[in-house]
Amino acid sequence: MKSVSITIDGKAVEVPADYTILQAAREAGISIPTLCHDERLEPFGACRVCVVKVEGARALLPACATPVSEGMRIWTDLEEVRRARRTVIELLLSDHPNDCMVCERSGSCELQDLAYEYGVREPRFQGERHTYEVLDDNPLIERDYNKCIVCGRCVRICREVQGVGVYDFINRGFDAIPGTPYGRSLPETPCEFCGQCVSTCPTGALVSIPYKGKGRAWQVTKVRTTCPYCGCGCQVDLHVRDGKVVGASSPVMVGPGQGNLCVKGRYGYEFIHHPDRLTRPMVRKGGELVEVSWDEALDEVAGRLKEIMEENGPDSVAFLCSARCTNEENYLLQKLARAVVGTNNVDHCARL
Amino acid sequence: MTNSIDDLEKADCILVTGSNTTEAHPIVGLRIKRAVMKNDCKLIVAEPRRIRLCDYAHLWLKQLPGTDVALLNGMMNVILEEGLADEEFIRERTEGFEEFKKVVERYTPERAAEICGVPADQIREAAHIFASAERAAIVYCMGITQHTTGVDNVLSLANLAMLTGNIGKEGAGLNPLRGQNNVQGACDMGGLPNVLPGYQSVQDPRAREKFARVWGVENLPEKPGLTVMEMMEAAAQGKVKALYIMGENPMVSDPDIRHLQEALDKVELLVVQDIFLTETARRAHVVLPAASFAEKEGTFTNTDRRVQRVRKAVEPPGDAREDSWIVAEVSRRLGYDMGDVSASAVMEEIASLTPQYGGISYQRLEELGYLHWPCPTPDHPGTPILHVEKFTRGKGLFSAVEFKPPAELPDEEYPFYLTTGRILFHYHTGTMTRRSAGIEALASTNEVWMNPEDARELGVEEGEHVVVQSRRGAIRIRAKLTEDMPQKVLFIPFHFGESPANALTNPALDPVAKIPEYKVAAVRVLVGKEAEGVDVVSLSSTG
Ligand code: SF4
Ligand code: SF4
Ligand code: SF4
Ligand code: FES
Numbered sequence: 001m002k003s004v005s006i007t008i009d010g011k012a013v014e015v016p017a018d019y020t021i022l023q024a025a026r027e028a029g030i031s032i033p034t035l036c037h038d039e040r041l042e043p044f045g046a047c048r049v050c051v052v053k054v055e056g057a058r059a060l061l062p063a064c065a066t067p068v069s070e071g072m073r074i075w076t077d078l079e080e081v082r083r084a085r086r087t088v089i090e091l092l093l094s095d096h097p098n099d100c101m102v103c104e105r106s107g108s109c110e111l112q113d114l115a116y117e118y119g120v121r122e123p124r125f126q127g128e129r130h131t132y133e134v135l136d137d138n139p140l141i142e143r144d145y146n147k148c149i150v151c152g153r154c155v156r157i158c159r160e161v162q163g164v165g166v167y168d169f170i171n172r173g174f175d176a177i178p179g180t181p182y183g184r185s186l187p188e189t190p191c192e193f194c195g196q197c198v199s200t201c202p203t204g205a206l207v208s209i210p211y212k213g214k215g216r217a218w219q220v221t222k223v224r225t226t227c228p229y230c231g232c233g234c235q236v237d238l239h240v241r242d243g244k245v246v247g248a249s250s251p252v253m254v255g256p257g258q259g260n261l262c263v264k265g266r267y268g269y270e271f272i273h274h275p276d277r278l279t280r281p282m283v284r285k286g287g288e289l290v291e292v293s294w295d296e297a298l299d300e301v302a303g304r305l306k307e308i309m310e311e312n313g314p315d316s317v318a319f320l321c322s323a324r325c326t327n328e329e330n331y332l333l334q335k336l337a338r339a340v341v342g343t344n345n346v347d348h349c350a351r352l
Numbered sequence: 353m354t355n356s357i358d359d360l361e362k363a364d365c366i367l368v369t370g371s372n373t374t375e376a377h378p379i380v381g382l383r384i385k386r387a388v389m390k391n392d393c394k395l396i397v398a399e400p401r402r403i404r405l406c407d408y409a410h411l412w413l414k415q416l417p418g419t420d421v422a423l424l425n426g427m428m429n430v431i432l433e434e435g436l437a438d439e440e441f442i443r444e445r446t447e448g449f450e451e452f453k454k455v456v457e458r459y460t461p462e463r464a465a466e467i468c469g470v471p472a473d474q475i476r477e478a479a480h481i482f483a484s485a486e487r488a489a490i491v492y493c494m495g496i497t498q499h500t501t502g503v504d505n506v507l508s509l510a511n512l513a514m515l516t517g518n519i520g521k522e523g524a525g526l527n528p529l530r531g532q533n534n535v536q537g538a539c540d541m542g543g544l545p546n547v548l549p550g551y552q553s554v555q556d557p558r559a560r561e562k563f564a565r566v567w568g569v570e571n572l573p574e575k576p577g578l579t580v581m582e583m584m585e586a587a588a589q590g591k592v593k594a595l596y597i598m599g600e601n602p603m604v605s606d607p608d609i610r611h612l613q614e615a616l617d618k619v620e621l622l623v624v625q626d627i628f629l630t631e632t633a634r635r636a637h638v639v640l641p642a643a644s645f646a647e648k649e650g651t652f653t654n655t656d657r658r659v660q661r662v663r664k665a666v667e668p669p670g671d672a673r674e675d676s677w678i679v680a681e682v683s684r685r686l687g688y689d690m691g692d693v694s695a696s697a698v699m700e701e702i703a704s705l706t707p708q709y710g711g712i713s714y715q716r717l718e719e720l721g722y723l724h725w726p727c728p729t730p731d732h733p734g735t736p737i738l739h740v741e742k743f744t745r746g747k748g749l750f751s752a753v754e755f756k757p758p759a760e761l762p763d764e765e766y767p768f769y770l771t772t773g774r775i776l777f778h779y780h781t782g783t784m785t786r787r788s789a790g791i792e793a794l795a796s797t798n799e800v801w802m803n804p805e806d807a808r809e810l811g812v813e814e815g816e817h818v819v820v821q822s823r824r825g826a827i828r829i830r831a832k833l834t835e836d837m838p839q840k841v842l843f844i845p846f847h848f849g850e851s852p853a854n855a856l857t858n859p860a861l862d863p864v865a866k867i868p869e870y871k872v873a874a875v876r877v878l879v880g881k882e883a884e885g886v887d888v889v890s891l892s893s894t895g
Pocket of ligand 2: 149
């Protein structure tokens with residue numbers, strides 16, 4: 001790829017010729033706000049919160065959708081630019097419930113962050129407000145279009161990335177919102193409950209029901225790990241609060257999923273704190289499994305293994321490793337079989 | 353996979369066979385859909401059922417279950433016949449071509465069509481699309497391997513990749529999708545009866561010596577051990593007397609549950625280390641509570657050989673402990689001290705003994721996020737694409753593969769094909785997903801999928817409970833009528849213990865890979881009065 005030389009806020013940078021202004025700025029460490037943009041999606045250029053001044057251009061241009069060109073001189077922080085952005089934000093807030101106190105996304109809401117950054121308290125425009133019924137027609141995804149800023153990210157991610165196309169804009173102009181055909185509930189559509197739409201929504205319009213009310217951005221610690229389900233190996237961030245996993249999300253553009261997950265990787269974590277979890281070692285006594293101490297259980301295992309090995313040789317013992325355990329654990333178990341017990345009777349259920 | 357998941361979006365053509373990708377490997381499915389939507393990649397789906405990917409496919413080859421070799425030989429016949437083969441690749445990188453050619457010559461598209469049920473002109477079209485693509489990738493899963501001819505099926509796919517020069521380059525390759533999150537890693541780590549970690553043969557004295565030295569033991573067993581199915585057989589015969597199971601639930605995942613139950617009940621010592629009291633754990637003499645993935649440090653290796661970190665987020669509940677601690681404690685009591693078993697220390701030992709993992713360390717994973725093995729040295733960037741300049745064995749070997757029918761075919765008594773598999777919402781034996789309320793609420797009932805025409809003949813209504821019976825057992829299950837099923841083929845997911853599909857499946861094994869034939873069994877459907885009083889298998893619902 002050829003590269004081009006441009007300047008951003010007076011700083012000279014060289015970037016690949018197929019970059020947008022936004023990409024170039026990010027690489028140069030200059031931040032430009034966005035709302036309808038997500039790296040997983042094709043540039044859209046609808047919200048205009050990312051506008052910048054390009055010398056020679058008559059109007060301000062959306063950074064997310066404007067490609068760079070040789071010699072371009074870009075200004076991201078002029079008063080004119082800030083004013084235009086501020087107007088966009090004020091317009092959005094004029095039809096937004098002032099609900100941040102109880103909103104799930106408070107602290108991770110892109111609109112709230114912008115209002116904060118641009119100091120928008122009371123919108124200048126006092127107009128008509130929408131009131132929509134909150135939709136919770138399924139156990140995983142809640143839709144509250146009162147908080148929708150019509151950025152189209154959900155519509156686009158479902159179509160462009162998930163390849164499903166559950167949503168489309170219904171109504172026009174001021175009344176436009178993304179919806180399902182004929183207002184169907186999500187289970188009545190081909191929705192796969194991947195939650196990609198939730199992950200891209202910049203506001204609290206789309207939220208994950210299982211994680212609602214369990215901890216907002218500043219209350220949780222994120223721990224990056226690998227999904228425990230299929231072999232794709234998606235990267236997930238577990239959200240931890242007070243020693244409990246209370247949510248999960250996908251780091252954007254990371255790992256095999258590039259920031260996308262499936263229903264299991266996004267919502268399949270209640271098992272971690274399920275009351276059915278085994279918490280004590282057990283040994284069968286008189287036909288029943290009885291809780292015992294670790295020492296007793298381990299002595300029992302080792303003692304009986306020894307007896308059986310001595311009487312019938314090491315090949316009378318067999319081990320099953322696990323496709324669900326870590327590499328290190330599998331390594332140790334086969335080491336136990338081979339080095340300690342002395343048998344190659346080690347397999348796992350992967351053939352199955 | 354010979355290539356990486358990211359690579360799929362670079363393909364000009366993708367052949368998906370024996371994989372319901374969007375359900376079993378959703379993110380690979382997503383990348384395939386994107387290849388089609390964004391890059392105009394031509395998708396060919398070979399599959400009896402109408403799966404989601406068929407909606408994105410250029411061509412859907414609606415084959416009969418268990419006829420993969422015939423279909424592939426038919427495609428390769430066309431490729432040879434019409435001079436579409438990559439002759440340079442064949443000449444320089446492969447051997448065994450002549451014998452292969454002799455067999456394939458006999459599979460004209462017409463003959464293949466007769467066996468596999470795909471019209472001859474579709475076989476021709478598929479051959480053209482695949483062979484004329486600059487970069488063509490093959491993606492397959494259990495639908496290919498879980499047959500008595502599983503190895504033959506895989507060899508045929510390898511033939512196709514070599515014949516068209518689609519190995520060792522971007523956007524191409526032979527890409528098996530591994531079913532569970534760390535199957536790849538469990539194999540890499542020597543969780544197999546014939547190899548030590550890194551696929552080093554237990555029969556190779558030098559390998560044994562190397563491991564024995566590092567492990568500080570005098571010698572290591574030389575005789576290959578038993579595979580899982582052989583273990584169960586040996587247990588039933590009283591030859592295996594102790595069975596130690598870490599994190600597996602064969603009671604629901606293995607074929608022919610009844611037989612397995614006998615085997616497990618017969619062993620003198622059954623130790624199960626798991627996070628739930630699974631069907632298997634219920635039968636154990638000793639149950640050891642383990643930590644879940646969220647409660648420990650470690651690594652998983654995914655289907656494209658990417659080694660990635662697992663990180664501890666929370667403490668295990670109650671007295672539950674990491675599997676590594678448990679194994680080390682058992683070992684200590686048997687007189688062997690495993691030393692430091694923290695995850696990073698164990699990885700150091702793995703790296704020192706396993707050439708493919710030689711350059712992998714926690715420090716590098718922390719910096720880079722992941723590494724694809726083979727990664728032999730600490731400065732090696734990892735290998736997203738295998739066999740770029742040469743195959744592991746030097747030259748790629750063509751195999752002459754004849755079509756063989758499945759071990760059990762429908763007949764008058766058992767007139768339906770049964771195939772089993774996964775659905776999107778659940779995972780394996782359901783122990784984890786079925787305990788996530790939201791997911792379970794969306795998919796809580798097991799169903800047998802059936803073509804509406806078959807249902808009409810049987811007199812079955814949507815939602816009605818029927819009994820599905822094979823020569824091995826029977827289950828009671830709700831009927832779901834869908835045009836996605838071809839006639840005379842039934843599908844049952846295997847996640848549901850209350851109506852376990854594996855009470856029906858055939859434990860007949862592939863002679864080499866020892867994989868049971870989950871994908872084809874012959875069954876019948878009993879309705880209304882006939883279904884009453886049949887002895888059905890039912891286990892606990894959460895595995
Ligand atoms: S959950 Fe996934 S499939 Fe369903 S609407 Fe959202 S993006 Fe589309
Ligand atoms: S629901 Fe969210 S993602 Fe969709 S258009 Fe509204 S604000 Fe954007
Ligand atoms: S998120 Fe879904 S696709 Fe990704 S690894 Fe987990 S189960 Fe597989
Ligand atoms: S982020 Fe650029 S127009 Fe919305």
